[in-house]
Amino acid sequence: xxxxxxxxxxxxxxxxxxxxxxxxxxxxxxxxxxxxxxxxxxxxxxxxxxxxxxxxxxxxxxxxxxxxxxxxxxxxxxxxxxxxxxxxxxxxxxxxxxxxxxxxxxxxxxxxxxxxxxxxxxxxxxxxxxxxxxxxxxxxxxxxxxxxxxxxxxxxxxxxxxxxxxxxxxxxxxxxxxxxxxxxxxxxxxxxxxxxxxxxxxxxxxxx
Amino acid sequence: xxxxxxxxxxxxxxxxxxxxxxxxxxxxxxxxxxxxxxxxxxxxxxxxxxxxxxxxxxxxxxxxxxxxxxxxxxxxxxxxxxxxxxxxxxxxxxxxxxxxxxxxxxxxxxxxxxxxxxxxxxxxxxxxxxxxxxxxxxxxxxxxxxxxxxxxxxxxxxxxxxxxxxxxxxxxxxxxxxxxxxxxxxxxxxxxxxxxxxxxxxxxxxxx
Numbered sequence: 001x002x003x004x005x006x007x008x009x010x011x012x013x014x015x016x017x018x019x020x021x022x023x024x025x026x027x028x029x030x031x032x033x034x035x036x037x038x039x040x041x042x043x044x045x046x047x048x049x050x051x052x053x054x055x056x057x058x059x060x061x062x063x064x065x066x067x068x069x070x071x072x073x074x075x076x077x078x079x080x081x082x083x084x085x086x087x088x089x090x091x092x093x094x095x096x097x098x099x100x101x102x103x104x105x106x107x108x109x110x111x112x113x114x115x116x117x118x119x120x121x122x123x124x125x126x127x128x129x130x131x132x133x134x135x136x137x138x139x140x141x142x143x144x145x146x147x148x149x150x151x152x153x154x155x156x157x158x159x160x161x162x163x164x165x166x167x168x169x170x171x172x173x174x175x176x177x178x179x180x181x182x183x184x185x186x187x188x189x190x191x192x193x194x195x196x197x198x199x200x201x202x203x204x205x206x207x208x
Numbered sequence: 209x210x211x212x213x214x215x216x217x218x219x220x221x222x223x224x225x226x227x228x229x230x231x232x233x234x235x236x237x238x239x240x241x242x243x244x245x246x247x248x249x250x251x252x253x254x255x256x257x258x259x260x261x262x263x264x265x266x267x268x269x270x271x272x273x274x275x276x277x278x279x280x281x282x283x284x285x286x287x288x289x290x291x292x293x294x295x296x297x298x299x300x301x302x303x304x305x306x307x308x309x310x311x312x313x314x315x316x317x318x319x320x321x322x323x324x325x326x327x328x329x330x331x332x333x334x335x336x337x338x339x340x341x342x343x344x345x346x347x348x349x350x351x352x353x354x355x356x357x358x359x360x361x362x363x364x365x366x367x368x369x370x371x372x373x374x375x376x377x378x379x380x381x382x383x384x385x386x387x388x389x390x391x392x393x394x395x396x397x398x399x400x401x402x403x404x405x406x407x408x409x410x411x412x413x414x415x416x
Contacts, residue, residue: 037246037249038245038246038247041246041248120387121329124244161403161406165395165404165407172380172385172387172388173381175387176380176384179328179329179380179383186372187373199374199377200411202411203411204410
């Protein structure tokens with residue numbers, strides 16, 4: 001099973017429905033090039049070539065490779081924040097919602113691992129304004145996770161010594177899946193999500 | 209607090225005691241360059257310049273930047289395997305030894321985060337023979353963690369559904385510390401290690 005194509009991650013971005021197909025091809029080519037060689041070693045020519053276009057054609061859609069990275073990073077973070085928010089606002093008590101959150105966050109990082117790598121390991125290459133946007137999205141993700149842990153503790157469903165450290169561990173486990181998960185992994189993204197859901201609930205002191 | 213200097217991680221490598229000081233300077237410069245810009249975007253000239261040497265002087269010690277990466281990667285993995293083995297062979301029952309293993313593995317990845325990033329995120333840039341050596345070391349680390357989980361389950365101290373997934377989660381939590389830990393983090397490496405020790409023991413179903 002190959003990694004999720006970029007177009008599936010894009011619906012949350014403004015203007016996604018009117019975006020020309022060439023822009024998706026460029027984003028896809030950029031994700032693959034950045035993941036394989038790193039942002040700094042990738043040229044706009046590499047990206048254009050991989051998308052079957054000329055460098056001049058790339059510049060019609062994006063001013064620079066940094067603009068591509070900014071859009072990829074913003075889209076990836078917007079998608080995971082949406083998923084975390086939906087789980088937090090779902091049915092059931094805090095433990096049930098946390099289980100769903102971890103299942104989906106984990107499965108996303110397994111399926112969209114190529115995007116996940118770029119989004120998490122090339123943060124420092126972002127231009128300053130794009131970094132500010134992404135940092136705010138990351139903070140929102142962390143806050144959703146922390147708030148759900150606090151709700152669980154208040155409801156007597158969790159028992160946690162340090163909410164911030166626990167929230168960090170929860171997101172960290174999911175993010176790191178992008179690093180190690182491959183198409184040869186023995187668990188499907190959904191199986192891994194369920195197992196990580198069990199492990200996280202225990203970590204939070206829930207009786208499972 | 210800055211990241212651990214490279215020389216502190218080198219004692220486990222063959223020939224470490226007779227290595228010229230210039231080699232350490234090159235390794236340190238290579239770690240910093242690879243961590244900042246990625247392996248592919250770093251030239252041997254960048255490394256030599258950062259070490260205060262000429263490219264010609266670099267070649268006296270290393271044939272290529274890949275040879276530097278191979279040595280860094282081998283040293284990092286040798287150091288973490290040694291630490292994991294020492295904890296596994298230490299005093300006390302499986303839960304006590306697991307706690308010590310997680311504390312030290314976590315603190316190492318916080319302290320030596322720059323090396324940790326290079327070692328974990330540039331694996332695919334390794335030449336084939338060096339990759340084989342490092343892959344074997346990684347497998348040994350995973351086996352030590354799995355064996356300790358199995359010993360804990362056999363002794364009735366742990367209760368684990370899937371040993372492999374649990375072992376993966378334990379190492380993953382520690383490795384990902386290299387990504388997010390900074391000198392501005394509010395916890396010291398040792399505090400973080402203790403908190404992660406608590407979380408992991410819970411994850412393994414130990415009564416703590």
